[in-house]
Amino acid sequence: MGVLELLLETGFWVATVRMATPLLFGTLGELICERAGVLNLGIEGIMAAGCMGGWCWVYLGGSLWGAVGFAAAVGAALGLVHALLTVRLGLSQHVTGLGITMLASALSSFAFRMLLPKATTPPKITPFAAMDIPGLGSIPFLGPVLFGQTPLTLLALAALAVTAWVLYRTPAGLALRMAGENPMAVESQGLSVHAIRTAAVMAGSALMAVGGAFLTLAAFDAYYIGMVNGRGWICIALVVFASWRPGKALLGALLFAAFDAVQMRVQQQAGLAIPYQVYLMMPYVFSIVALVVMSRRAAYPAALLVPFRKGER
Amino acid sequence: MRLEPRQEPSLALTVLAPVLAVGAALALCSLLIWWAGAPPGRALGLLLKGALGSTFALTETLTRATPLIFTGLAAAVAFRARLWNIGAEGQLYAGAVMATWLGTGMLDLPAWLMIPTLFLAGALAGGLLLLGPTLLKTRLAVDEVVTTLLLNFVVVLAVNWLVFGPWKDPMAMGWPQAAPVVDAAVLAPLVAKTRLHWGFVIALACAAGAWALMRFTTWGLEIRAVGLSERASRFAGIPVGRAVLRTALLSGGLAGMAGVSELAGLKGYLTLDLSPGFGYSGIVVAMLAGLHPLGVVAAALFVAVVSIGADSMSRALEISNYIADVATALSLLAVLVSMLAPRWRIRWR
């Protein structure tokens, strides 16, 4: 079967959109942080915390949507820590972000082990089922690809629309973008750069955590340690690839997921002719290539990584 | 609340702040231990006893500190030059792969030649692995944080392929591991009947060497100047590109040596559990040390005490040993905050 036939297959696109969902959440979250001028390397850990938090909520008897809310809250809390350290105190965004990732990953693993000290196989939960919307589901192609997904995929697309709208069509979005370009321009207009950046990092981190929760609540049905497996870092590359634009973030996530879906199919067919590890390397290699290709055109927000201290210029 | 710069950095705070910060981090961990249903006081006692309470415990702690000194130095040297090398984990494995390739029969040398050869070759492998992202940074302005991070996954997958595929040792009863290194390549134990090996001494020598290099040489001055202000360094005629590449080789090399030391001193063969994240812990070690090469030794010992101590404490109290990771991550964040104290004062209003 050729790649062309594959691209015409509905099942392939269903898989692509499913795999794109956590990447879209993560990329949008990181994009919001960076647009406000804060690099959030905590993403990998925040996704892990969302992943574990969401699973945990359901495992302890909560509802699926409650789990999504809990994951978002955990993400926002971790985002608050990152913001306190990098925005309020102006600490290195690189090192703080890595510290948040280590802390969030370690806490998730610790909590998981404390909840299930004896378990050898991770216990399963009942995840989100694919939607079954009368009418919409039977539209050819779009029906299964869009509406045959779990509701979290639609939530990701809604988050995309809301993010784009807020960034470009509201006063808050204008202030957020300007905080990432020149904080003094915002502060001199009577707005608090610290408040704007803190809010942006919290909102972005909440989205990242929901992206992590997608893994346990929709993609799989159990949690295991190391589940995020570098997806957060890939999202950071995708933000550069998307030139910090929400629309292009969707494009990037889809492209990436399609690439992933193709390699999985090829792997199934080609069998062991090529070691499977080579396929697993592909997403990471592709991220690096995307970064290199985009580097010439990368228009970083002008104030990214630059802390803002009041009364200092 | 706002921060105001101090006129004179406070010397007392420079020393005291990190200690207080680590104390605060451990206090936060006690809360977790208490939540998990164990008495924090006893837990701390068990932790210290498990890490320092006997000769055996002490040698285990020093054994654990060995790779952390190497990776801590790797991060400290790179961060000094504002080269954000987050790829020590991959570089560690690159060093180990190189040592396996040369040390499992390819070379036939006496030990006094074999061991330096393996360390140099491992360092070269680690250094070259970092050279790629560094060139992308200096030539194309590609952010090295993400590229080095992503390369970790690529390298670990490559090792995965090696130990499951071509290098799989048929004598290992199906375990995914490469053949053991030849006897001449094995680092002798430092204390009989313990796992502590000569790698620890080499690590200490590297720390002293890195300190002397940074402090007393023109190369060190270049690295420091470039890290503090690239623009001013370029203006003053310092060869910035060359200094950064040199830093990359040094940093990647130190991380590669961690891999050789673990392979030749502890495990004896290449596996996927050669490093439980030493590359990442190295970042914590470097930051706790304030990026000072001699401080790295102390910080590595601290992290080793926490992790070895937590292992034995967790067994006794049935607490997950991930508490060690929580403690080190919290220490990192707390020490980061504390580093503000000597230079800034907080005004509450």
Next chain:
Amino acid sequence: MRQSQTVLRIRGVTKRFGPLVANDDVSLELRRGEMLALLGENGAGKTTLMHILFGHYRADEGEVEVMGRPLPPGSPRAALDAGVGMVHQHFTLAANMTVLENVTVGTRPLFSARLRQGAARRRLADLSARFGLHVDPDARVRDLSVGQRQRVEILKALYRDTRILILDEPTAVLTPQEGEQLFATLRLLVNRGLAVILITHKLREVMAASDRCVVLRHGRVVLRTATHETDADTLARAMVGGEVPRVGRRPGEPGAEVLALDGAVLCDDGGRTLLDGLNLTLRAGEILGIAGVSGNGQAALADMVSGLLRPQAGELRVHGRAVAAPSPAGMLALGVGRVPEDRIGTGLVGDLSVMENLVLEIYRQRPWSRWGLLDFSAMRRGARELIARFDVRCQGPGAPARQLSGGNMQKLILARVLSGNPSVILANQPTWGLDVGAATFVHKALMEASRAGAGVLLISEDLDEIFQVADRIQVMHRGRLSAPVRPDEADAAAIGLAMSGHGDARSEAARAS
């Protein structure tokens, strides 16, 4: 003069930074429809006072009243809402965003669902027309000239119904003609009832435009007067606290060519021309002053002479020899000493020690290092000597350079540059932001070096400085230089015209002869 209600009253404001008293019991009043000039040297406390008024700092003592109501301290928002607007010296604009976005940010409730750009655009167009401040609302700020950017800053304030407009050194970046246009606009605003505070140290502007003057020195008000009752000399003496020091110039004896640019062309990454076939000849023993409004290619010229950039066409010659691939180290080896514009960011590494900064250009040579090992005792000895010779006030050779004051940082850079006995010296804005004492020191040092035979290329936006020190003057405009003139045959008006691209810098009389 129309006397009307007081719109701003500052009473007994004191602000301390550690042991330093930036404002000491400062009081002033501002009335509707008047322009008040706030004068003082750098470090006199003008900017601190305005930061307090604008809520960036809190005063330790004293209070601020706007329109008869006390202004809550520490809140920029409250100051804006009370009708206080500020045009900073360094514009607070986001370069990658549009004029409209820059003007409207923060003017609507943050959590409203709509941006209402249509209404904003109409209001902006109306203001532009009413005050003659024309600028395209959809242009990106990075594409605007400096003068246009300043217009955006003023529009930002007017858009918020500002009653009190504060301008911090507004003409520092403008040509004299643009400056006149600015003052025409300000007159118009004042006539419509605005109150304006003009922070400046240019006495000519104060005398021409303001209604009243307040002079600050060491944080205290030392003179308070109506402008028509005083003169420039009195104001200058009040600012400096005594007679203004003068540096005597001597007639130059130009020697051989030491530095030359022949048709140098340079474009930036975006394809904009920075240097447009620039010709320049610097001779031994002279000081060549390059005047001009910033952003006309001075930075490119300085970077080229510093060895950071190479011309894309044309030739750079040092001592008559073409430099094919200039580099900072290469230019240093050719005897070019460089004093950069940005002292803290480019000239020094703030977290390295004074002595390390002193050897930053020569650390690879003996006796500073041997076999790659630094010789700290030689460095310390050398540093002590230079610290004494250049009167650098610091705690010692080991102190971090960042602890030094601006003037001492510049002395440190001069010490580094001059200790190498350069035959060519580039000095880019060497006295920017320095007080009179430090500026005089810099001028004396440059003149001494030129007397000893070095060629000095002095790039400055400060016309007074150029007239005071230079042997020849050329004006830079859009990447080209006007024909050189001697200071005694040039007049300020002609130089001003050349700065805006009209005519050359020679006076009518000189051209006729």
